[in-house]
Amino acid sequence: MTRMRSALWLLLGAGLLVLAGCSGPGGGSTSTSSKGGYYKDDGPGSDIPDNIAAIPDAVPRIEKHARANFRPYVVFGKRYVPVSDEKPFRQQGTASWYGRKFHGNKTANGEVYDMYAMTAAHPTLPLPSYARVTHASNGKNVIVRINDRGPFHSKRIIDLSYVAAAKLGLIGPGSGQVIVEAITNQDIRDGNFGPPPRPKPVPVAPPAPAPLLVAATQTAAPHPAPATPDALAALQHQEAPISTSAVHTPAPPADQIYLQFAAFSAAGTAEDLAQELGAQIKHVETRPVHVQASSDLYRVRVGPYPSRTAAVNAAVRIEQETGQPSALTVGHPQ
Known part of the structure; x- marks a missing residue:
């Protein structure tokens, strides 16, 4: 019995080491390769899809969870308590990404990690579950499926797959500030997880026109203003060709x-x-x-x-x- 119990503890310890090492590169140092910032011994793959931007976001659906996925656990001396999939969750902090070093390995959820799928690792969100991740600087956002644990690093809150990080613009710098918002089961029932509305493009206001120097022998004819001017029409009218015989124009x-x-x-x-x-x-x-x-x-x-x-x-x-x-x-x- 003692020998069997010792074997079980060894297996448990090995499992935690695998979880800490394969679920995300949180403790590694970064590389300064010309391909961008990423963790030591990791990086982009050699068979990157042609159109990363066209890979669709994960589609949220209500999934069953194993009870073990909600049990508190300890990694590197820190205790983590998974949260419920029925309660709102919002977190802001630094996101990183993991790539070829973990591609094809098992995730903490028992699935196979695919760096070209819209997934992520998080230390406490339910396995599996869904979250919206928004880049705090450029406003880009994606929906990912949480199927892995990590990063176990005090300065990072989520590890994104390669493609999710690429769509947010995080591959080059290697990390960046993001907002993580859980998509609860109630959100899924209500269909309340669609993309936020994108702001409509606003025409850039034209610069103030330069003063026109009119020849003394000619009188400029007044132009009636349109009844309902708009910015684009004003730009087009401003940039209409002007006779060089009457106006001295500066060099471009x-x-x-x-x-x-x-x-x-x-x-x-x-x-x-x-x-x-x-x-x-x-x-x-x-x-x-x-x-x-x-x-x-x-x-x-x-x-x-x-x-x-x-x-x-x-x-x-x-x-x-x-x-x-x-x-x-x-x-x-x-």
Whole structure:
């Protein structure tokens, strides 16, 4: 009997070590590879799907739980108490991600970890359950299925799969501030887990027009204002060609207008997004996607555009096609 009990304790100890090591890389150090920040001995796989952004979010459904999944447990001397799937849960903190080192291994839920599935590891949310994760900086959000335990690290609250982190824009930096909100069973019954409404694109207000110098021999004819002006029409009217015989126009500026979609510290991450974005928008936009390096950042931009009107119109087209928001920026020609 004593020998059998000792064997059971050894198995339990081994199980906790596997849980701590395979459920998430919370205790590891980070790498500074050009592919982006990730945990030591881990990183992106070699067979990354062509269109990461098109991989759908997890679809919440009510699932059964083993009683053992709600039992408190201890890892690295810290006690964790799983929470109920019927109570609201909201948490803000740092998210990290785990990839090829754990791809194909068993999760704490007994499933096989797939770095290209919309899953995540969390120390206390029910196994399995669902949560919405929102990037606190850019507002992007995804729904993931919690099927693993981790990260067991005091400074991180959730480990995302590679694809979930990619859709949030966390692959390059390796980690980032997120908001984790549990999707309860009641939310699922009510269908209350759809994506939050995206703000509609707002046309950028035109700059104040420069004063016009009219020749002394001519009198400028007044133009009647339209009864119901709008911002886009005002831009188009402002940028109509003006006769050079009557007006002295300044030389065009050296800088040009671009749409900026992201900025990364890793060149490889920026190049990957540029290629992906270029393939997505080729049917709606003829201008190229650039990666512009400056101040230790690699900015993914589309352009240049001859005017703010053209840039705003392109931003609306591209967001409707890809769901990717952008910002107008001024930069030197490529």
